[in-house]
Amino acid sequence: MATTTERLSATPDARRMLNKVPEVTIWFWVIKILCTTVGESFADWINTTLGVGLINTSLIFTAVLAGALGWQLSTKRYVPFVYWLTVVVLSVTGTLYTDILTDSQGVPLAVSSSVFAGVLAVVFGIWYARERTLSIHSIVTRPRELFYWLAVLVTFALGTATGDWTLELTGWTPGVSVLLPLGLIAAIVLAWRLGASVVLSFWLAYILTRPLGANLGDWLASPGSDGGLGLGTAVTSVVFLVAILATVLYLTRSRSDVIETHPQAAGVANPVRERIMLGYYAVVAVATAALLVWANHQPHAAPVGEGDGPAPASAPLTPEQATSSFPPADIANFRTITADTLAKLNSGDQAAVTTRVTDLEKAWDDAQPTLEPKNQQAWTFLDGEIDHVLKALRASNPDKATEADALNTLLTSLSSTPPQSPTAAAGAAGTPAPATTPPAPKPATASFPPADIANFRTITADTLAKLNSGHQAAATTRVTDLEKAWDDAQPTLEPKNQQAWTFLDGEIDHVLKALRASNPDKATETDALNTLLTSLS
Known part of the structure; x- marks a missing residue:
């Protein structure tokens, strides 16, 4: 089997390029987590706070990803700003794709986690079969660069799905949820120090930085009632964006993460020790699964999100x-x-x-x-x-x-x-209780065509909206539309149920009286409109 160095030597110089990814130092992991956090919080801010919507946000970031990735592929060497911009956008996009499956398509997180794990295994399998290496230090040809970025995208989607699935199983608060990926990354660092496969350790840690960064962002942004620090998504995004820019500026000037030359033959791995550490990873995986099963069986409130x-x-x-x-x-x-x-x-x-x-x-x-x-x-x-x-x-x-x-x-x-007594119901409407028992609101509306009731409800809601926005004149004008619509429908509605018609007619008269008073009182007007809206709903 040809070694990595031999295969690189056989590659024509025209197809080889400087390694366009950074050296894996402590700065690599710091900025990776920062990118993941700002990607999560920034996406939430656009999707939820600005009201753009999940699908629209996904389309926007897909277009941005195409531009960022095209820029990265066009560079001739590792450029910190371009590389980490691509990572940020990939983080957001991978997260959004998972959210679409979960929130829009209703795919269970267990299923999406399994699917993304399978997709990542396929990507790694094809990559290794073709290139005989998955090392980040060997990204010196276009195919390897494309495999690398595809793998990064899938790791973000997988990290999102598994992280959210963990929260769904455990019901942990954001602060507590940070501890699991942090502990697992610490276990991976220990395994690497003890002789575990460098490539395997790298990609395991890379996947786990996604839930770590996302949980960290949730912890900072969530209100105190949810176990967070209450900074909000906007502030969290700004803080981490500034930190990213400062780190990128430092790396650009120091070049401390630049791989200057093509990779040379690495030291000989210890197969026996790597097999032992595979067993260690298996133990960590079983222990993690046991912890999640235990947490799932503890009393907790299931997280309730947008979907x-x-x-x-x-x-x-x-x-x-x-x-x-x-x-x-x-x-x-x-x-x-x-x-x-x-x-x-x-x-x-x-x-x-x-x-x-x-x-x-x-x-x-x-x-x-x-x-x-x-x-x-x-x-x-x-x-x-x-x-x-x-x-x-x-x-x-x-x-x-x-x-x-x-x-x-x-x-x-x-x-x-x-449920109210007939007398209370009539009193709430502002009309005296008739001698006969009046119908409750729902039986009254049920007596008439839904299209008519929907029309009255729309006009009433519109009147209430204008009143709440401070437009008294507009509210008075709009309520005249209600009066006209009700009067026009009287020949059709009254014969269907005289008692129901009288009930609603009394509530509408109360609304007209309140809004047409010489000195209208907003509280009285609002109460009358809300009472009618309740009946019409």
Whole structure:
């Protein structure tokens, strides 16, 4: 079997080039972790905070990756800035591809972890069969460079999947989750010092830096209630980006990580010791699996992310049970934002919808430390519905019907209240209780065509949105549209159910009276609109 040096000697000089990857020093690992962390936090900032959406963010970074990788391939030698820029973009892109499988396609993390592990094994297998080496010090031909960058991309995807799967199994906080990859990397360093295969140790550590950097970023960015330091994704991204630029500047000036010449024959490996250390790695793998199994069986709350669904079917909640667990003021705030988002959607302003739903996400996240301890199951129920809204509105090709359905479902839950007595229900609507028992809101709306009720609900939500934005005149004008729509529908609706029609007519009259008062009181107007919205939902 030809050695690496022999194969390189046989390679024509025209096809050989200076090694375009850095020397593996402590700086290599420091900047690798920094790149992974800033890649994770920066992607989250664009995807979630700016509301660009997962698919759009993935398309953007795929295009950026093509440019960065093209730049890297065009260089004639190792250039720190270009090399590490490519690593950062690969980190983000590999992470996004895993998130697409998990959040958009619903692929279980166990499956995606297995698939990416298989893909990486294939890449390494073909690479080794063709080149007879996987060493980072032998990247001196175009095929090896292409194999190297493909392997790097897959390691980021695999590291993301296995890291998220670990969190899913254990329920660990970000701070605790940092310890596992850190401990495993320490075990790899020990194995390398004791004579383990250098190439195997390098790639194992390379994969583990992905969950280490991501967990570190989550720890810094997550709020204190989640076990983090509360810096936020924007601050975390800036801090680590500055650290990366400072490190790259140092390496550019010092050239301490530059491999000046083609690789020479390495020292003779010790096959016996390498086999012994393979056994050591097997023991570490078994111990890690045992730890994860143990942690999985400990009581913990499963992590709830953007792609998670509502509460488990084994213990379903009704909307009334969920909202009754939390302060009415908080629920009213969420309901107002949701109604405002729906109104913007119905007006055809998709950009404003995406921006407004970010306010809902922020308000929900800010309230989590207060709400979640009150009722974990209720919080998870509403969190799942909000996640469904975010996913629908941030889709790469949003479907208006799907968006409206998600918003209406959430609005129905947020507008649901515990059962009231007939007298209380009538009082809440601002009309005296009739002698006969009035229908509850849901039976009233159920008596009429859904299209009519949806139209009334849209106008009411739009009126509430204008009121909350401080446009009293616009709200008064808009409520006239509600009055006209209701009057136009009266010949059709009233014969269907006189009692239901009277019930809703009283609530609409209460809204008209509140908004047309000579000195309108915003609290009274809001209460009247929310009461009607509850009935219409």
